[in-house]
Amino acid sequence: MIFSSALLENAVNEFAKLPGIGKKTALRLVLHLVKQESGEVAQFSETIARMRNEIKFCSRCHNISDNDVCNICSNTSRKQAMICVVENIRDVIAIESTQQFNGLYHVLGGIISPLDGIGPAQLTIDSLVERLATEPVEEVIFALSPTIQGDTTIYYISKKIAALDKSRHPLKVSTIARGIAFGGELEYADEMTLAKSISNRIPVENFIVAGS
Amino acid sequence: MIFSSALLENAVNEFAKLPGIGKKTALRLVLHLVKQESGEVAQFSETIARMRNEIKFCSRCHNISDNDVCNICSNTSRKQAMICVVENIRDVIAIESTQQFNGLYHVLGGIISPLDGIGPAQLTIDSLVERLATEPVEEVIFALSPTIQGDTTIYYISKKIAALDKSRHPLKVSTIARGIAFGGELEYADEMTLAKSISNRIPVENFIVAGS
Secondary structure, X not given: OOOOOHHHHHHHHHHHOOOOOOHHHHHHHHHHHHHOOHHHHHHHHHHXXXXXXXXXXXXXXXXXXXXXXXOOOOOOOOOOOEEEEEOOHHHHHHHHHHOOOOOEEXXXXXXXXXXXXXXXXXXXXXXXXXXXXXXXXXXXXXXXXOOHHHHHHHHHHHHHHHOOOOOOOOOEEEEOOOOOOOOOOHHHOOHHHHHHHHHOOOOHHHHHHHHO | OOOOOHHHHHHHHHHHOOOOOOHHHHHHHHHHHHXXXXXXXXXXXXXXXXXXXXXXXXXXXXXXXXOOOOOOOOOOOOOOOEEEEEOOHHHHHHHHHHOOOOOEEEEOOOOOEHHHOEXXXXXXXXXXXXXXXXXXXXXXXXXXXXXXXXXXXXXXXXHHHHOOOOOOOXXXXXXXXOOXXXXXXXXXXXHHHHHHHHXXXXXXXXXXXXXX
8 A cells, every 4th residue: 555645654554553453444544533623533542542541450350440449349339249250351341231240350361271371370360369268259150251261261260269268158159151142043053052051951940030 | 331441431432433443343442452562552642643633635636645735746757747536535545556657646525426415516626627727737537436426527527627728738538447357257247337348348459558
C-alpha cells in the first residue's frame, strides 16, 4: 500500500498492529476517524491512553480494576464465601453478563499448558491457595475451558486445595456443568460432550427445579 | 456486557464506535492494549490524535495530505497534464499501489447519488472544472465505480468538460476499461460485465502490446 501522507501511513500502521486488524481494515478505521470531529478523535485517543496508564489489577482476585481492589471484591453485598476460578478477564465479563453469579472471582491469567510454556508458576495459583487459606471461603467453582489444559489446571489446583489444613473449614469444590449447549442440536454435538452429558445426567426433578 | 472497571468500559465503548467493530472485538483490542508496554499505547494514541489534528486536504486535488499541496501534486516528475478522477482517497491509494499511473489525481469526495442526497454540489466537481480551465491538462481519466451512479457522474462531468472553451487546448477524456477481471472465470461474470467486455473488445494486436 502506497500512501501520499506520512501522518495517514503512521496511523494506519498503528491500527494494523492490533490483533485481527489488517492494513485494509486499519485504513478504513483511520479514514473514518479523519471524517470525525477533532474533539471526538481526541477523546478516543485520550480514553485509550488514560485506560492504559491508570488501569490496575485487583490485588485480591487479579481482575482488571480502577483501584487496588476491584469493584467486585469490594462489593460487600456479594457472597464473600464463594470464589469462581476463571482463566482471564474476558471470562469474568462473560459470567458477570449472565447476572447469575453473586460471589467473587479469581483470575488465573491463563491455564496450565506446557506446550505454550505456561506452568503453575506463571499463573496466580499461589495467590488463590493463599486466599483459600486466609479468607472465609466455603466454595470454589472452576469455570475453565473444557479442554485437556483446563482439566489439568483443575486437577493441579484441587491437589493444592486438598493439601490445605482441613481442620479450619470445609471447602466445596465444583466445576461448571458440561453438556449440550442450550438450543444445541444433539446430532451435531461432538462425542466427548455427548458422552459427558450422559455420564453427568441430572435427575429430572432437579432439572425442573434448576430450570424453573 | 458488564464491566468491573469504568476505564476498561470507556475504552471498549470508544473502540466500539469505529465502523465494523462490535463490543466483543473492541474488548479484545482493549485487552490487547492492556498487555502492551505503556509507551507503545501512548504512541498509538498520540499518532491517532496527531493524525487527526495535523492532516489536511490538498487544496489542488483534495487528496489527504500532510501539507497544503499533497506529495503527488507537488511531485514535478509526475505528468501534470494527466488527471485521474476518483471517488475517494482509498481509490488514490489503490491506484498508487499498482505503480502504473504517473499523473495527478482529483478526488471527488463521492459520486452523484440522489438517493443518498449526494448531488454535484456536495462533490469537488467545480474545483475539477476550474483545474481543467486553468491547468495545462491534456487528458482526463475517470476511474469511478462501474455503477449507475458512477456512469451518471461521468456523464455529468463530461457535459461540463464539453462546455469548456475548446479553443484553449484539446482534452482527451477516457474511462478505465471494464471487463472480466484478470484471473476471473467467464461463467461467473455477470451479464452486464460480460456484455460490456464484448462490446468493448480489444484487437488482439493491441492486447498483446498492452499485456507485454
